Amino acid sequence: MSKKRPGFNASDFFEKGHLYFLPHISIDCVIFGFHTGELKVLLLQWKDTLRWCLPGGFIYRDEHIEDAAVRILKSRTGLDNIYLQQFHTFGDPARDNGKHGVTKLLDKKSKSWLKDRFVTIGYWAIVDFSEVTPTPDEFSKECQWWDIYQVPQLILDHNAILEVALESLRRNLNDYPVGKNLLPEKFTMPDLQRVYETILSKKLDRRNFQKKMLSLGILHRLKERKQGVAHKAPFLYKFDEKKYQRALRQGLKFGV
Amino acid sequence: MSKKRPGFNASDFFEKGHLYFLPHISIDCVIFGFHTGELKVLLLQWKDTLRWCLPGGFIYRDEHIEDAAVRILKSRTGLDNIYLQQFHTFGDPARDNGKHGVTKLLDKKSKSWLKDRFVTIGYWAIVDFSEVTPTPDEFSKECQWWDIYQVPQLILDHNAILEVALESLRRNLNDYPVGKNLLPEKFTMPDLQRVYETILSKKLDRRNFQKKMLSLGILHRLKERKQGVAHKAPFLYKFDEKKYQRALRQGLKFGV
DNA sequence: ACAAAAGTGTTAACCGTACACCCATGA
């Protein structure tokens, strides 16, 4: 699948990028993580305009779009092998990096493949926050987690893309047990509940949630309990890899 | 929204199309209809190779992709204002019209924008069979309805695209009452049930189905019954436009 | 009269929701 790709310097990229990449098509990734009880999204900040945006990239001319999405994800997070989902393709002709003050780097260029209208394919991913190393690209100053409910104004239609991704993630909760990717290996039932509550942005009943989750038969309760907590210590759980995979194949209903 | 677009002859299209359309991006439409108890899909047959494919097209450089999909749909069916849904974007680098014997028309050309790899955005639509006028395009010999469960081998990955569209349509049944678009104005409850059974490809209980549909409160039973049928004549129904629209906004559950 | 298809009603099983009770722990 993945393949050695040439490196670029900035000038090459602006002037010759179209020789390597498909023109007019981009990929934008909405990378979800979970930390301190909040749903987070990974954003990049442009060096020159200081404006924030979704991490994205382009597709090599001989590259599968899924592979491109994986590559982009890996380059921003260091992670491989994560849950990745295409959710929508955005094609307003006003999606144009040459305008809207995305970056001043393009102003100087009289002509660049980047100064045109782009159709972008949206992917979202859910990752384990603790394993991510946020990594800026060449044009960005920062790569940082933002609370999903506090993201600033982003470039172009990136706020709208984020909204659609979140809706898609919520719908997906019914078919896919999301905890596995967002939490560390060992976690407690309240941890898992927090994930669902944050994504759905509503309170769930503690007792019913536990029943539901356990009834899916994809969790394995460990002997140990969580250490150093106030009040009664909750059990630790792991996902039972075998049952988890089997459940996915059979299309269990994970909804809450 | 829609806009006057230039006409093309075949030669212009092959040699200068890229001046008007976005290169490397196409749209493919899976157009569903319903007739004689069968779910149908509209297919085109190439003049030269006689191979069948999904109706598709390209995106003008200043055109919204949704508008392009509507335009393509209208040109093959004559219909405007129909239920259209983007469901997936396909990006295997092997999607290449220049190979795979799609058409011999490209063989002669040493170079054409069409002889390259294409990323295609998939849309499906559900339409009233009786109102459609299947219309071939310039390169196709036939435009014809096919039983969904009997489609021939199609070009490129079009069979796979069709499969994904069908899955998406099935999932969508829960959120969208599909009968309105697939049936004529007046229809019977058994007609409606046939639609659901065909799409889901499974038998439903006649009595429970009726109860469920009526409980949604979006149907209006007419005084008249169906004419000239063997056995007991079923009632005719219409969709109650006002209640139907309200239900859509409120996100009723239409599942069966 | 009978078979086939349609309209109506009843019942049991299932599932989501609400909530009561008990246990463990730190302040």
Place this chain on the structure above:
DNA sequence: TCATGGGTGTACGGTTAACACTTTTGT
């Protein structure tokens, strides 16, 4: 010991699924 959070069980109500009965019509 008390407040807080966690684990377990029960009871209610709505929805779904299964199935019985009656009505209509052509042969």
